[in-house]
Amino acid sequence: MVHCDLLLTNALIVTMDEQFTIHQRGGVAIAADAIVSVGPEALSWEAAQTHDCGGRVVLPGLVNAHTHVPMSLLRGLADDLRLDVWLMGYMMPVEREFVSPEFVRLGTRLGCAEMIRSGITCFADMYYFEEAVAEATAEAGMRALCGQTVLRFPSPDARSYEEGLQRARTFIEQWKHHPLIVPAPAPHAPYTCTPEILRSCAELAAEFDVPLHIHLSETLLEVEESRQKHGMPGVPYMRKQGLFEAKVLAAHCVHVDEGEIRALKNFNAGVAHNPTSNLKLAAGVAPVARMRALGVNVGIGTDGAASNNDLDMFEETRLAALLAKGINGDPTAVPAREALAMATRIGASALHMAHLTGSLEVGKRADLLVLDLSGLHNVPAFARDPAGIYARIVYTAKSTDVVDVMCNGRWLMRDRRLQTIDEDAVMREAVERARRIDAFLGSREVSVLQKLVAVGGAIEQESFEVQVKARLEDDAHLLEALQGRELTVIRHSRYRQHDIYWSFEDAEQGRLRYRDDEFLDDRGEVTGERSRLTLTGHTREDRFGAVLLFRSRYLAPAAHSARFYREYFRPAAEHLVTKERRRWLVAYRGAEFYVHLDRLLEPAVNGFFLEVKSRTWSQRDARDKAAIIAELLALFGATPDTTLGDGYVELARASRPTSA
Numbered sequence: 001m002v003h004c005d006l007l008l009t010n011a012l013i014v015t016m017d018e019q020f021t022i023h024q025r026g027g028v029a030i031a032a033d034a035i036v037s038v039g040p041e042a043l044s045w046e047a048a049q050t051h052d053c054g055g056r057v058v059l060p061g062l063v064n065a066h067t068h069v070p071m072s073l074l075r076g077l078a079d080d081l082r083l084d085v086w087l088m089g090y091m092m093p094v095e096r097e098f099v100s101p102e103f104v105r106l107g108t109r110l111g112c113a114e115m116i117r118s119g120i121t122c123f124a125d126m127y128y129f130e131e132a133v134a135e136a137t138a139e140a141g142m143r144a145l146c147g148q149t150v151l152r153f154p155s156p157d158a159r160s161y162e163e164g165l166q167r168a169r170t171f172i173e174q175w176k177h178h179p180l181i182v183p184a185p186a187p188h189a190p191y192t193c194t195p196e197i198l199r200s201c202a203e204l205a206a207e208f209d210v211p212l213h214i215h216l217s218e219t220l221l222e223v224e225e226s227r228q229k230h231g232m233p234g235v236p237y238m239r240k241q242g243l244f245e246a247k248v249l250a251a252h253c254v255h256v257d258e259g260e261i262r263a264l265k266n267f268n269a270g271v272a273h274n275p276t277s278n279l280k281l282a283a284g285v286a287p288v289a290r291m292r293a294l295g296v297n298v299g300i301g302t303d304g305a306a307s308n309n310d311l312d313m314f315e316e317t318r319l320a321a322l323l324a325k326g327i328n329g330d331p332t333a334v335p336a337r338e339a340l341a342m343a344t345r346i347g348a349s350a351l352h353m354a355h356l357t358g359s360l361e362v363g364k365r366a367d368l369l370v371l372d373l374s375g376l377h378n379v380p381a382f383a384r385d386p387a388g389i390y391a392r393i394v395y396t397a398k399s400t401d402v403v404d405v406m407c408n409g410r411w412l413m414r415d416r417r418l419q420t421i422d423e424d425a426v427m428r429e430a431v432e433r434a435r436r437i438d439a440f441l442g443s444r445e446v447s448v449l450q451k452l453v454a455v456g457g458a459i460e461q462e463s464f465e466v467q468v469k470a471r472l473e474d475d476a477h478l479l480e481a482l483q484g485r486e487l488t489v490i491r492h493s494r495y496r497q498h499d500i501y502w503s504f505e506d507a508e509q510g511r512l513r514y515r516d517d518e519f520l521d522d523r524g525e526v527t528g529e530r531s532r533l534t535l536t537g538h539t540r541e542d543r544f545g546a547v548l549l550f551r552s553r554y555l556a557p558a559a560h561s562a563r564f565y566r567e568y569f570r571p572a573a574e575h576l577v578t579k580e581r582r583r584w585l586v587a588y589r590g591a592e593f594y595v596h597l598d599r600l601l602e603p604a605v606n607g608f609f610l611e612v613k614s615r616t617w618s619q620r621d622a623r624d625k626a627a628i629i630a631e632l633l634a635l636f637g638a639t640p641d642t643t644l645g646d647g648y649v650e651l652a653r654a655s656r657p658t659s660a
């Protein structure tokens with residue numbers, strides 16, 4: 001008689017091996033961390049301990065093919081937003097402020113507790129301070145592919161990408177031989193990495209023979225930008241950077257064409273399909289049925305809890321099966337058995353970890369779960385088709401039906417009680433952490449300025465300028481004066497300026513201007529473009545006769561679209577002003593002035609508008625320049641019009657009040 005440490009008896013064993021073997025009655029024999037026998041023959045093993053499964057189903061532990069486990073702490077923080085507003089407006093600012101090794105450890109414990117309850121024994125992660133994820137995961141007894149993020153901009157754990165790369169290397173060196181953790185570099189995505197980062201990460205992964213975890217072709221926008229910038233979509237661009245020299249796990253692959261799917265197969269790249277996250281962020285639906293038909297290893301992932309919002313693989317697997325049917329108009333697409341294979345063995349292959357986990361087979365690690373299918377929602381059951389068990393598991397079972405979970409031969413949950421994580425303590429700490437994040441976001445929401453700073457890139461630049469405006473019937477007199485000897489034209493340019501002015505309930509917040517300039521050549525053709533965002537104080541600081549002193553407070557290069565800022569700031573009102581501007585920089589009486597001659601296109605107003613202005617730095621300088629501006633105006637034959645405020649917003653407001 002052969003000996004083992006533990007024998008699971010009285011079980012319906014769904015092995016999820018390549019032949020989809022099911023043992024209606026049998027056992028699983030486990031020695032140390034490995035499975036040594038499966039099926040009826042296991043029952044002949046002599047065991048130090050036995051565990052009666054009570055006729056329940058034994059399944060391989062589920063594989064969550066893509067997540068950011070510490071983001072469980074950001075669950076429900078911001079929902080129903082577009083991807084860029086969600087990511088750049090909320091996730092990244094909060095991460096910059098809060099993500100630390102302690103945050104990551106706590107979030108990992110919370111996420112692991114939830115995943116164990118949902119029968120997950122292995123997951124693929126990508127986050128910052130990945131060594132803290134690895135430590136907390138190993139403590140919880142779970143298996144994971146841990147991807148250390150590398151980005152082209154500063155992140156919570158690296159000031160530069162060089163530092164990020166070094167972090168990834170150190171992390172891999174330290175965790176390479178751990179029994180539960182497979183370390184990996186995780187270049188975040190093609191659009192957040194440079195070609196150099198992508199190549200370096202691929203080389204690093206190849207050097208240590210570890211997988212590489214990346215987001216790929218998640219949104220249509222990403223793929224369109226890749227086509228524009230690189231002349232090719234995501235997969236060939238990755239190939240060009242040598243990414244497939246490594247064992248790739250690519251999350252999403254929503255927008256990939258037939259050729260790209262074949263390439264993924266040829267390079268033996270795994271794909272993580274994240275149905276809830278893709279639906280919630282409206283990224284689209286990955287062509288899973290086609291990928292599977294062509295033999296790509298497609299696993300199923302929850303993605304982070306901030307975009308899901310839970311880590312429930314039963315929900316995810318069911319949705320993966322349903323979504324494929326709906327999108328293909330074919331109820332035979334991704335049947336239950338296939339979906340469950342994606343959640344187990346094929347998922348493990350996608351992670352390049354199939355030699356360790358994903359099925360109940362001799363030689364693999366003892367990663368499994370015991371599932372109770374006797375609940376009300378799973379009654380009755382039919383014996384006619386033995387394969388009906390897959391439908392019962394995928395379409396009917398819930399994560400709450402998971403009774404016991406084992407990973408690497410160690411019980412993580414017994415009789416629905418977690419063995420390795422103090423759930424109450426973790427929940428208490430998570431609640432406390434959420435309170436602090438709430439306070440941070442609350443303080444940020446009180447002012448437009450704080451929100452602008454939070455979204456990054458704002459430059460505090462207080463500038464004062466004196467300016468005067470006038471209406472002109474025609475431009476002849478002005479153009480003639482500019483040719484005159486009294487003044488010198490230093491520069492001349494011409495452009496079309498689109499201004500969007502946003503104002504807020506509380507007028508004290510000032511006004512935000514999104515400005516988009518199209519530079520024009522002599523023939524009026526567009527030669528270039530530039531966008532800027534300025535937060536301007538609401539009040540005029542001072543006046544010298546008709547000349548007004550204005551203060552502009554904050555300037556930010558507009559890194560995002562007008563749509564992004566509109567959705568992020570949610571202004572109370574919006575006004576558009578479009579003008580064609582001729583601009584001269586002139587020297588007059590020892591000082592420099594800008595002369596703007598505008599034609600208003602939106603709102604459409606006849607005639608010309610003249611603006612003369614100059615930067616200033618002191619009250620005295622402002623007074624002196626105001627006097628010179630008054631002279632210049634006389635020279636141009638113009639009469640000041642103080643009803644024209646800053647930016648023609650008053651005209652826009654009068655012509656067509658709009659509200660955002």
Ligand SMILES: [Zn+2]
Nearest residue numbers: 215251303304
């Ligand atoms: Zn992700």
